[in-house]
Amino acid sequence: MGSVRILPEHILVVDDDSRIRQMLSRYFEEEGYRVSLAGDGQEMRECLDKHSIDIILLDLMLPGEDGLALARDLRARSDVPIIMLTGRNDVVDRVVGLEVGADDYVAKPFHLREVLARVRVVLRRRQPRPTYDAVDPTLEIYCFEGLRLDVPRRQLLSVDGSEILLTTGEFDMLCVLVKHAGRVLQRELLMDLTRGRDLDAFDRTIDAQIARLRRKIEHDPSRPALIKSVRGVGYVFSARTTRQDS
Structure with missing residues (x-):
């Protein structure tokens, strides 16, 4: 019987700041995840068409379509988990993000360990309880x-x-x-x-x-x-x- 290869979970980071994209990419790859990067909504959709994504880290402030519009569109056609990256420490932004379908939020500047913890919690909740x-x-x-x-x-x-x-x-x-x-x-x-x-x-x-x-x-x-x-x-x-x- 051949062994089954289990691929690591795949994270898509959508942020127009290349420094943040690279920082998150290096960190999560070191933690054993696969990571894809996008700088705007168009690149995000292209990545989703090519890959099976387990969770999206989505920046609120993006050029063109902002994160709220993208989250609303994503939620209308998919249940992929979304964690919003908010640049403003505003309760209204967080609540609106959750209302349009995000699963959680992280305010910038953030600690990488906090982002990791939130990603793990959201992914863990999506996994069905094991049965025997x-x-x-x-x-x-x-x-x-x-x-x-x-x-x-x-x-x-x-x-x-x-x-x-x-x-x-x-x-x-x-x-x-x-x-x-x-x-x-x-x-x-x-x-x-x-x-x-x-x-x-x-x-x-x-x-x-x-x-x-x-x-x-x-x-x-x-x-x-x-x-x-x-x-x-x-x-x-x-x-x-x-x-x-x-």
Whole structure:
């Protein structure tokens, strides 16, 4: 039996500053990753057409199409993880980036070890939990309002079987809400369960994730019936949920 070669994860760095591109490239290659570089949106798309990319480090301030426009376009056609590189230490920039589909952000100037830590967390969350046939694993599948949440495969399917694309953060958020259906969850608890205090999460991040989820799963996001707000506390998943184990 021949051995299977497992390729290292592939990072695409999109930044118009060549010094930052080279710095990130050297660092992540030394850490064992494959790295491709792009200076603008056109080069980014060309790279995505040629390679299978596992995660994108995307600068907010780019010539031509900015990072927000590129993130919005990426998210409309792909669930590839995106970490925004923001040059301004502005909460509004971070929240807008998360609202358009980014999984996380890093403010410049940044420490390379922090970028590495965030990349590892996002990539780790995309990997399905391992199962072992010999142990007769329990596959967590939740059904609600015509939707099917397959936790091991990290998929959300509609009634017709088509997949509803969710970012890493959106999927993790939905899993937490569904698994605690009927229970009011404080923002602080949601931050701990989905992102971790070590990543400096903040309340507006949770609100942005919820808003994006509502747009994807609610019939009327302006009058949510699945994910309801509890004023001054947090959120509750109110749909009737059934669990299938196989």
